[in-house]
Amino acid sequence: MTSAPGYNFAYLDEQTKRMIRRAILKAVAIPGYQVPFGSREMPLPYGWGTGGIQVTAAVIGPEDRLKVIDQGADDTTNAVSIRRFFARTAGVATTERTAAATVIQTRHRIPETPLSEGQILVYQVPIPEPLRWLEPRETETRKMHALADYGAMHVKLYEDIARFGRIATTYDYPVLVNGRYLMRPSPIPKFDNPKMNMNPALQLFGAGREKRIYAVPPYTPVKSLDFEDHPFEIQSWDQACALCGGTDSFLDEVVTDDRGGRIYVCSDTHHCATRRDAVQEAAE
Amino acid sequence: MYVAVKGGEKAIDNAHRLMAEERRGDPAVPELGLDQIAEQLGLAVDRVMTEGSVHDRELAALAVKQAQGDLVEAVFLLRAYRTTLPRFGGSEPIDTAAMAIRRRISSAFKDLPGGQVLGPTYDYTHRLLDFTLAAEGTPEPAALAEQPVEAQMPRVADVLGHEGLIERSVEADGPANATAEEPPGDLTRQPLSFPAGRDLRLQNLARGDEGFLLALAYSSQRGYGNTHPFAGEIRMGDVTVEFAPEELGFAVEIGTITVTECQMINQFKGSKDVPPQFTRGYGLTFGQSERKAMAMALVDRSLRAGELGEDAVNPVQDEEFVLAHSDNVEASGFVQHLKLPHYVDFQSELELIRRLRAATPTADRETAE
């Protein structure tokens, strides 16, 4: 195990790690509640994953194997930058294989490959407060959570239905955790919301700039808000992935020319590559 | 066949190399030394130390150099470095009454003990570009004062305090119902919660972005929450910093720093509990950062609206609004994070917009026309 000279293992000093670890334990004990923590300035900008990085730095050890994705991909610039940060400061092993990772840090996606017990999924969260667009004041939203007063969110969603005939929220779709706390799942597409429910992995959420940590323990009910006459539904595509032919994963649209040409490809790069390999193997 | 974009790692490395080249500029031009930055761009260094929350001229100069003169970026570099520093404890409060004065002015009194000391200031320069600077001219030496600055230089607010015309300062007397032993909070250790005490508010403002505070302070002067301010006193000079290590049991001097302090004096007509008197707004910065110290003092006083029973309806009086948005490291990061990929969210929105348009063909035609 090697770490960058002059810096502690995983960059943070031990006192900071203990503070974050205490916050994580409380977050796990109060599923969906946002625990305030003394977030530090990191060498990456606020808004670029500092919350996720601090959570990962407090959790990770030499026995871990880390996967980092952004938009589902292992090779987007920010994912590369964060993976490198940990390879440099903690000397941990990294992987692109979802099943081989013990800790997965993510921005905006949950991997398509189902997670298993013992894995930890760390989300980077820009705005942790699900009620923030409805009520900008922290003092007010804190009271609303204390009273479990989530009527405003239901009204907002119902207004969508009245106006558009459907709920017009497509990502960062609000969920209720274990029937008590309203939670923002971070800007994952609502396509991923059902994966949060009763997931065998531990899900940790870090918001660095907003200085909050929250969690969903394994096997915890996570319900996307909806109405009896307008049940929650996820996105679907008429197309298949142009690379692997899959029809059951989240697809990104890629513009191929300026005459309206479009193809669709899997957003989860590892999932796509795995399926292409399988198809190729079967053909051989 | 379509091939997904790859090679992020290589692109990042090359971008960093390109940036380093740009930073250096034309290699035929001599490279800037940190001493040159610290000496000749001293006010930039002061700002970076103040908002970066680290008093170290050399590190701040390095940050300015590394950031190519982008001061907000330099503040960020210094803050990130600060995270890694061990903490030995808190210093004793500095005593600005005992400051070795280099500049001291009051706009409230024509003369007062110690007098007005203009010191180094741009205030009365005519803002004409000085072409002799471009030609590397040597400045005319400043004449030495005929007599040294007086050692006794009482703070203007203290002078008013003797007459009971200004509220007593919390710093001097301690808050009425808190034990004097209670150490001030530190928002870099515990996240801010609202309402914040004045200790945390002042810490937040001292670290806050100068431009943001300046605009807020200005808004208070234009009717968005008038505080009827007078620049009671602005003083700049050197103060000693003392630290009491636990094993020693008494304080020892560990160094001298330059600070700028601004005490605003604000009219207050009184309430049912408090007689009419002047109230205070306070600003303090590292180095010479007068504009920042004054803006900070105005904003500090504005944020006391609730405490003093004034209507708090303007942005500058809104504690949560001001304190949550003052930090330029946070603000810069979050504004610029929009550069990161948002393919997935955008895809989700794209799908929704198409669906909504398909469901409302008339709207479709209207926008198409």
Add this chain to the structure above:
Amino acid sequence: MTMKMAMDTGADALLPGLGDPVIDSQRVFRAVLDAMARPGTLHELPQAVAGSVGAPAPFEAATAAVVLALADQETPVWLDPSADCAAVRQHLRFHCGCPLTGNAAAAVFAVVADPGAMPPLSAFDQGSDEFPDRSTTVIVQVPALTGGAPLELAGPGIRDRVRFAPGGLPAGFRRWVADNHAGFPRGVDLILTSGARLAALPRSTRLEG
């Protein structure tokens, strides 16, 4: 500061803390995190930690390791009368630098070494409805984590049900745990230790049957 403490305590044999403070703290934390995320399941300290951590009587290895991994200057610690002895105080002051408090309701961590005589869970800081996280984490060292009166657990972290039977707890314990859950989101979180093993009972866990 460290030197001063070492001199103060130099006369008595000071037991070692965590063998590798950085890596061992991480390992202990992961064991606690795993326990908290899967209530009622048993977790073993890594061999390297259990074998090296100093445990002043009456502390056992897991108790000492958990406190050392999580407590510091920022967390007041309460000790029950059986643990409140010179050896433990000295150990915690030296290795964690944590303030010790006699007020259970002001403690971030509480350590109970004599579970039979422990105060009810309501004696500790419950947090508030606005800040339920600001509550005590109670570490209870029990004679055994199995073989006691069985509790049927359900809730977050538990797929169906889990049977958990720690021994040595007072008769009212079951009631306290039920009441603690009933006050959710307020409440304390429990870490039970025995030898080199530990388990957790967060406030989110409910008792069945």
